[in-house]
Amino acid sequence: MSSHLYILNFNIINKMQSHTKVIIVTFIILICTGLGLSINRDSFEKLSNKSYATPVISYLDLKKTNDSKVIFLGSSRIFSCIKRDLFSRLSGIEQSKITILWSSGAGTWEELLFCRKNSDLLNSSPLVIIEVGPWMFNKNLFPLGAGETAFLTWSTFQERLEFPNLKMRSFLLADYLYPISQRRTLDEWDSLIYALIVGKRPKIYNPDDVPEWHYKQSAYEKIAADPMFSVRTQISQLNHYEFAEYKAEYLKRLIKLAEKKSKNIVILQPPLRNEYFEIINSYPELFSAEMSSLSFIHSLENKNVHSILWERPEDCGLNDSVFVDYGHFNNNGAYLFTQRLFDKLKSLGLIK
């Protein structure tokens, strides 16, 4: 055997001590299994839907072509405030060409992910509307939006490397090579293997699906009883606020991605309940948190990037009766808001 093929000579294995061989076999199995799981984390997640963002990703994977004219990206708030049928009537755009991509608790990273997962998404759409909220830039608020699972499944090596917290970054990098985040209970593995064999897929995202809470009477009753409850809950997401450059960076990247395709981009903050601002204004640290996120968004404005930052409902001619909770709109509120948003977009010359 020629010298350069020495590695293939089994004598090298025979000469090794048995302990060395054991370690090599162990590592080969661990590396192969780790890589296998790492490569398949996307498929596994789509079969188990652990993250709120997963149904949207599955939807985007299946949607081969995209002919959207307007895209809304964001969390449940963006879904709750837009009525596609009304927007379609007002703008003359077919309802099927108005795409709302949302997942509960989505942040800037999820919005970037949705666009990255389907590169066609931005090609056809002349208008991209991105929802923001001050809590989306809080460094001390993990999740990175909807939760760790989505990030652990679809983040790039670069995104993991950039993560500011050293401990978390180390975990994310280790997980990239040996996907410890794929740890599941035996029941979960069982269901996953069953789904793989049978080919049974969980329900994917449907832009026309309306979540139950949107029409839920009990939600109104709860608010009537204690309107401050959900406001306080939401404000807790601003606690220990520290502006997260890396979360801001995701928004910048999303804008850059859309700008490459010469799109008009609107950064939209739908209004929040008045009580929210009563609390914000009475605590200096919360007020400065709110301000730092607003000033960042203003800094992004240019000829293609516009911002519509409504704080109180009165800013767009509405009142607190449009809300289900701190900032989700009820059905009537959504119709009223859609009208106001359309008017604003028209006044900015972004829509005919």
Added chain:
Amino acid sequence: MSPANIVSFALFVSYFLEISAGPIGRAQKFLPQIDRKRLFTKEQMFAGFQLILIGFFKKNIIADAVAPYVDQLYSSPQNCMNIDLLCGMYLYTLQIYADFSGYTDIVRGISKLLGIEIMENFKQPYLSRNINEFWRRWHISLSSWLRDYLYIPLGGSKKGTGRTYRNLIITMLLCGLWHGASWVFVAWGGIHAIYLSIYRYIKEIFKKKELIDQTKYSFTKSILSILLTFHIISFAWIFFRAPDFTMAFTYVYSLVNMSNIGYTTSLILVTIFYMALVLTIDYPSYKADRELLVTSETPWFWRGVVYALLILSISFIGTSYVKPFIYFKF
């Protein structure tokens, strides 16, 4: 044995690996290891790591996984069907073994890496063919301690039949009480005292009448003996697990109540699965009469496979229902 050096003795009484939940160390075994020069060998390293991996496997993959089922069934047995309660009884039997022997394996593995051997505390106890053998295989450090410092000083089996039974009962009742100041533990000890007394009585009769050869077990007899022993032990664990007598008797009543017949298929499958898993871990060691799953005599490829499988299981199979080690409270 020469008097111990005070530092060595202090280390013995405060040895961090044994101090929280045993095994109960003996000075005669521990002190010579401290005083002599300890060598770190590859065999020791592999054995230590293997024990740690097996321990984590038992704790994470078995004990913590069956815990939610057990907790649910023991919280309201009156609302459960009796086959489900039977599964609950088996599952707790597996849980306490996997939990405690898992802990012991981890401790022994770490100690091995430090060059100090700790006594083996469990030798596949659920593969015992009689209750006597069970106590030679279960929590060996405690049972041998009770034998040496309680049963034998009381007179052991040397002072007549009546005294032997009395000593047996006292030892087992105190063994129960050792686990906590609760009557259910005393009852558990009492049940084992009854088992041991009956076993001793039957053995004496058989011995006198030369009915069977006690030393020989045919395959069928072994299987039947193991099954019988496993069931009586499992039954006794009900009293150990139940928070009080009311709950223990409710469990037993609901278990034997024939108007309560019914089962949940998934629970039966779970029980069979975990029983098979415990058997898979225990049987190779039982068969070869050794403490480890694989040794330096096992072909290197299979050793690598076993290590990898253990690491993979611990890495990728887990539960959110993590419980502290059961024996930490004793």
